[in-house]
Amino acid sequence: MIQLFHVTKTYPPKSQALTDVHLEIGKGEFVFLAGPSGAGKTTLLKLLFREEEPTEGRILIDGKNITRLNSRGIARLRREIGLVFQEFKLLPRLSALENVALAAEVVGMPRRESQTKAYQLLREIGLRDRYDAKPLTLSGGEQQRVAIARALVNDPLIVLADEPTGNLDAEAADETMRLFLKIRENGTTILIASHDLELIKRYGSRVIALRQGRVADDLHRVQQEGSVG
Numbered sequence: 001m002i003q004l005f006h007v008t009k010t011y012p013p014k015s016q017a018l019t020d021v022h023l024e025i026g027k028g029e030f031v032f033l034a035g036p037s038g039a040g041k042t043t044l045l046k047l048l049f050r051e052e053e054p055t056e057g058r059i060l061i062d063g064k065n066i067t068r069l070n071s072r073g074i075a076r077l078r079r080e081i082g083l084v085f086q087e088f089k090l091l092p093r094l095s096a097l098e099n100v101a102l103a104a105e106v107v108g109m110p111r112r113e114s115q116t117k118a119y120q121l122l123r124e125i126g127l128r129d130r131y132d133a134k135p136l137t138l139s140g141g142e143q144q145r146v147a148i149a150r151a152l153v154n155d156p157l158i159v160l161a162d163e164p165t166g167n168l169d170a171e172a173a174d175e176t177m178r179l180f181l182k183i184r185e186n187g188t189t190i191l192i193a194s195h196d197l198e199l200i201k202r203y204g205s206r207v208i209a210l211r212q213g214r215v216a217d218d219l220h221r222v223q224q225e226g227s228v229g
């Protein structure tokens with residue numbers, strides 16, 4: 001689903017964020033991208049949704065080379081990818097429902113359909129009673145769940161999350177991770193950048209560790225049934 005071949009990223013003038021990264025992530029995998037601050041985690045995610053272009057190398061998503069895309073191609077790529085951020089990035093003036101629905105409307109889903117879909121997602125995610133709430137009246141964990149619903153509204157192949165639990169307490173972080181595991185059950189590929197080693201230990205079935213822009217480790221672990229509580 002995600003393939004990187006000899007990918008290098010240098011930010012001008014000469015900040016080398018990634019060096020010769022080779023990676024393959026299969027459909028439906030649940031993967032942590034670990035590594036200390038500055039290791040290149042965010043850069044790698046940005047390359048995958050084409051916010052940045054690699055300096056060298058090739059990236060394939062679902063078999064398609066994304067290193068050469070025109071703006072229509074980029075728009076199509078981004079429809080296949082749901083994004084989740086540490087700081088949620090919800091629009092404060094819109095309700096939870098509107099935040100989720102808008103993400104579908106901007107790619108052409110009729111308003112009614114997008115609202116119905118948004119409501120269904122919020123219900124599944126346990127926010128049925130808060131669909132009308134403005135983001136700032138929700139807890140951090142609830143806001144992140146709205147953001148995850150938004151990431152899912154266009155049925156993406158891949159969900160990319162950058163430190164999604166960074167602003168959450170332990171309980172909300174656990175809830176968020178359980179939600180990601182549930183999303184993965186229907187075949188969505190999930191890649192989570194995090195430097196929270198405790199969280200990674202508890203939930204990571206595969207951990208790709210970056211160090212100074214290189215893949216330092218790629219550990220596959222068998223997920224213990226029930227170990228995630």
Ligand SMILES: Nc1ncnc2c1ncn2[C@@H]1O[C@H](COP(=O)(O)OP(=O)(O)OP(=O)(O)O)[C@@H](O)[C@H]1O
Pocket residue numbers: 011012015016017035036037038039040041042043044195
């Ligand atoms: N826009 C930019 N311009 C120049 N250098 C950058 C830019 N973005 C990132 N870098 C550099 O690239 C390297 C990797 O940064 P990146 O943000 O990918 O790391 P990270 O692993 O996400 O770190 P953190 O855990 O702190 O979020 C760092 O040395 C950083 O200073």
Ligand SMILES: [Mg+2]
Pocket residue numbers: 041042043162
């Ligand atoms: Mg980062």
